[in-house]
Amino acid sequence: MEAFLNQLPIGLSIGAVLLLIALGLTFTFGQMGVINMAHGEFIMAGAYTAYLLQDLTGRMAVIVALPVAFLVAGLMGLILERTAIRHFYGRPLDTLLLTWGVSLVLQQLARDLFGAPNVQVQAPTWLQGGIGPLPYNRLFIFALALATVVGIWAYMNRTGQGRRMQAVMQNRQLAAVSGINTGQVDQRTFFIGSGLAGVAGVALTLIGPVGPALGTYYIVDAFLVVVAGGLGQLRGAVIAAAGLGLLNSYAEFWSDASLAKVIVFAAIVAFLQFRPQGLFVLRSRALT
């Protein structure tokens, strides 16, 4: 019984990890419709940022790296958007191939820069230990995911930039004729989305490997959350991440990790039969 009850907070904490890796994608994929396969490598860039900062800040690297990784990954995203992706808007399959190629290049670049073996990022000592089945580092990720969601919500709904971003997403042509510089909004959206991947990467150093292949382990899960939650829907992403986390936790508890993956995929396929557009659907008057 205790083991069974433990799975509840464990499921929610798995959900927090899923949410954190998917939040960036709700911008680039959800808002802009860009299938960015290199999103995982932006997560990796965040993790390596924490690794590099370690020399300067010691065990505090994980905290200091959060804003730095946001900038590093954000700039990488911005460069990718300006040099390549913007020429492929409206061509999702080409974008997919392009960004997949970019992701391979970035992985090999990491291998050349940092070596093929994993590196270690030391966690702050005050993150050791835990309450019940939840270690402090999981609670930290939980809090970080929560804070990020609140931050994004405030940005989208309480600032002019955020409102313009929503306007472009809902109806690009109308936003453009209303005087919004849609190209600039695209850049900003891509910067923020990629930057959030960097933040997720820093958090993941607490629980997972830090190596060139890091991004590949999380990219599929990130897309799952966004698709199940509904494109561009913050609310949807939060609920989908929590739901998938719990489903994963209990499915693995009753079967095993391999079967749990199958169950989660099957559940998503079944769910999309009933709600092809995910949990929440953006209602817009745009002609698409």
Next chain:
Amino acid sequence: MRNSVWRSGVAIAALATALTACGGEAPASESASVAGGAGDTIKVGILHSLSGTMAISEVTVRDAELLAIEEINASGGVLGKKLTPVVEDGASDWPTFAEKATKLIRQDKVATTFGGWTSASRKAMLPVFERSKALLWYPVQYEGLESSPYIFYTGATTNQQIIPGLDYLKEQGKKKIFLVGSDYVFPRTANKIIKAYAAANGMEILGEEYTPLGHTEYSTLTNKVVQAKPDAVFNTLNGDSNVAFFKQLNSAGVTAQEMPVLSVSVAEEEVKGIGVDNIAGHPVAWNYYQTTETPANEKFVAAFKAKYGADKVTSDPMEAGYNAVYLWAAAAKKAGTVEVEAVRKAAGGIAVERPEGLVTIDGENQHMYKTARIGVIQPDGLIKEVWNSGEPIKPDPYLKGYPWASGLSNG
């Protein structure tokens, strides 16, 4: 099945013909028996994953093999000829291993090849080497139950690593064991052997869990392990999963004292990536550690650090790759030629002092006599030996010498 093997054979042969045709330089009369031996150098192949998910491990083995070649060349080469390595990338993709092996044999006409890491890559290369009657030296511990006449296995088979690991746990009074492994052939075969051993030795298996390769979410598994309260965990996870598993186990408050996790795929190189905070105190089972005290090892560690950097560590698979080159050279010297059949015949019984101690080639199954060593991970990231088998153990890939294991080899 037979049909498809035959067809892929035709495909490979066709590919090889095409490749040779492209090469076009080798005279057609040159027969396979003098492969690699023509001219004043001898070509040897090195085939490891230098890209993809396995690169993390295999690059270091390549480095060790290149070091051995360099050392042998510095002391006069083999049969008066210098060795020239031809390095190919298996790219963590099993069909690529078969393709590159064919290229090394047919186009480069290498005298022998050192390569592979995963059992999948070895299984992919095996038919290529057997058909071409060419030699492969495979440097990694594996699940046993195989003995190809054209492969020399320089890593441990199960009775030189897994069974000594179990003996050690039994000696320590650990009776309730939990099995954790990656979901593919090596862990599943290893666990079959472990369960048979446990049944015969009064040990109890409390649980058996597999996770896909590359899995990184271990909180549920940790919960299961903690609730089952085993005396010890036998860990056959491979690759990056080990990092996530040990990080999450450690932050769940599991200590090596109360629940040691014995690993068979975590060596010095992996400890660095896992973070020594997360794994110090846990035992591992291998045949060699950087700290193993032999004169040959002092030399090996110093040479490796001099060539690749003072922060580099040496590990069991690297040492087995390093040995492979020396063992082949010794067999070629004894045979007086690099011709494959002569080398195979000469190899049996060759005994050489290596960094891990005395290594003898078993002429019958082409595995090595190796000393099993259990080590405990130290706070400095190195591994200290706490137990060894006293003498090199005769390799027994089919576990014929263990009554409890009858019935395993045919399943």
